[in-house]
Amino acid sequence: MTTNTRTVAVILAGGIGVRVGLGIPKQLIKIAGKAIVEHTLEVLEASSHIDEILIVMNAGSLRELDELKDPQRFPKLTRIIPGGDTRNDSTQAALAVLGDDPRTKVLFHDAVRPFVDDRILRDCVDALDDYEAVDTAIPSADTIIQVDSASHITRIPDRSQLRRGQTPQAFRLGTIRHAYELANQDRSFHATDDCGVVFTYLPDVPIYVVDGTPENMKVTEPIDVHIADKLFQLQSESLSASPESPDLTGKTIVVFGGSYGIGASIVELARAAGADVHEFSRSSTGTDVRFRGRVKKALKSVYEKTGKIDAVIMSAGVLRVGPLATTKVRDIETSIETNFLAPVIVSRAAHRYLRETHGQVLLFTSSSYTRGRANYGVYSASKAAVVNLTQALAEEWADDEVRINCINPQRTKTPMREAAFGDEPAGTLLDADIVASVSLRVLASAITGQIVTVRVEQPEPEG
Template sequence: MSDVKKIAVILASGSGIRFGAPVPKQFLKLAGKTVLEHTLDVFERHPAIDEVVIVGSADNLLLINEIINRAGYRKVTKVVSGGTTRQQSSAAGIAAILGDDHKVLVHDAVRPLLDHATIDRCLHALERGDAVDTAIPASDTVIQVTPESRIANIPDRSVLRLGQTPQAFRSGVLRKAHELAKSAPDLMVTDDCGLILHYSLSDVEVVAGDVNNIKITYPSDIYLADRIFQLRARRIGVGEGDLALAGKTIVVFGASRGIGKSVCEIATAAGANVIAVSRASGVDICDEKAVRTTLREAVESYGRIDAVIATAGILRTGLIAGQNYSIIDEQIATNLRGSIVVAREAFEAMREAGGSIALFTSSSYTRGRARYSVYSATKAAIVNLVQALSEEFLPFHVRINAINPERTATPMRIENFGVEPAEALLDANVVAQETLSACFSQSTGEVIDIRL
């Protein structure tokens, strides 16, 4: 059993006719990447998944391979041609897997919001049986109708579920189902679990899916998915990114205090070449010439820049009616325009060799906070900025993410909210450590949560 693998089969051969876009929906851009890339990211990052097999249409195999090569997906072992139906594509996927004891997850490429917890539930269920479906409770009343569009039956909603993917199988069971289906060309089933049940090959256990694991079918779905991506953040634990910083060159803007100071101390102790600047040292991130000069000198001194981190920010509390425009302009200039300047100039310094950029958002980006409305607005703008720039920068191997720490013990926090219980605040060193981890991960276009 030591040779048993956990393999994801990604079905990416759909034509997207119902969507009506000029390209298949799995290749549409969403939050900085194609839908397919977001889906592949989920399995690439899951520690239990050993391999990924992609099933595409013959017309799109070249594009799929270009995406894989550009992003460097290490777990993708095969890209195979599928058929004109979902069933044919799934059959092609299982045919590419050798051996009958593997745990296989079959997933639609156009479900990019799959979470790791759902994958875990599928894999655990395969310890108990040979077939697993993923589903969520039906929230609406489901009606059965006659050919004349009259209600024939209203099933009990409590026993109804809405199916999702992944579906999970022992490879031999799924292989046998598709072999049997070859002799029944008129068989109409909508998914692989339907095949398993039709041929009575196994019971199918149902595990909980996730309401956010939507399938992109219609144009409105892409807007919904984009909004979910904007609001959904991901944690990067220390150790997920490469924290072997010896010889790395890191430029920190806003380095004189708070999180920026902690980043510099941790990176320096780890052997990185750290260029630490702030307004106190004469570098204001609103000044593009000063930012450009700082980055140019870093390249001249060390040959390249591996990461640029901008922690500089300004928070002014109070009702907006009581703030004069100079206070408003100051926050917009530093928090938003300054971040734009750093991102733009860092990209120019990194576009030849690649690298990573980290900007800072805040938990207030999801919902504006009274008494610091301007600050909240700038932090929401940072998230949109990062998502947009991740798409622009991706061909140049420049990554950019928004770091979203919970309330952190920094001088800016104390100045605005006074002394708070230490146990209610993140330590700046923790935020700094995870910021560095995010910079040296493969994430891009994401909101990286840092929580207590």
């Protein structure tokens, strides 16, 4: 077994994103508040199996990555270089700057595969102790057919022996360099990936395959952007399962709507976690979140007293049930103003303070945001708007390092819900303290632009 060899991860970000159709290189599309390439870089930076990182970027968009050149945040990132016209050209651009040690382990990974996990990285690096070339792949769930120019099936391979290729593809530096040297002597050379170069020009070199994961998807088509966004949301749900309570000692937190329900639970738990909590509501302080002046006054008073604000939570809301056609216009306006306009007002007013602390806004939506519910459609629509607001502001505020997230609690036992729906079966509602506990873990995390779902735990069936 070879030891003490350097391991370099090369992020291939040379694509221009024609298929994704959003007018910018796909690796720069923002999901969950960050460009896809940034998410990918964070995974590789966090891996103990990677010593150094190199990005090969579309030459026309090279300057878009200048903000990633941060030694404090990404100490493993040593350089960002322009790529070529093809993937193979970009690979060779990286090979040209990777030094002379042929034993160096090199992992080539697509910038638009942000869900690669540390197990895959470890398996690729470990496999290079015994092999010179390694691929990542998953079994094919679909039958693969081969067709001719007339679109007639000519062959149906055995699916059990087929795999769908992913990245990373990993190599000994000397091996992949030699393969490209031979390929460049072939005028008919064409390959869509780096393992294909080794397979074609070094046929005696076995290529080992490690198991990928379905989540390690490549963002290529427009629908992939939506799937990736949902995967980030599912990742953030792990916060719901964590039993750990964060330490909020020294944090200054402002809670609007903290006099009852989830807001009151947040105030209590945050104080128990060491935070300096300032609560505002109509009933306790006369603060109506629908009015910009009152919100600004509340935030200013906290800032003047403490000198900083680390987080602002907006948990106030109203829920009125009834047919839209017979609901009073003023009740409709109040619902929209409280459930959507107020989060806008609070977020806007909080930004100036959170920019100083690189803090976070935490908003609340409802499980009804995914589908409008009869008899409270205005409420559902407003909560859907809060989700869109969260995702949009995560992008707007990324440069200021201000985070914004949204809690999506399933039905929760609160005075507001009880007033709207009356008594409901025991065990079907979340306890407000559970939602509050997840909310505090989100505050203590580094995520942004996430819709964090909190669900009722269903009991395991007996027998």
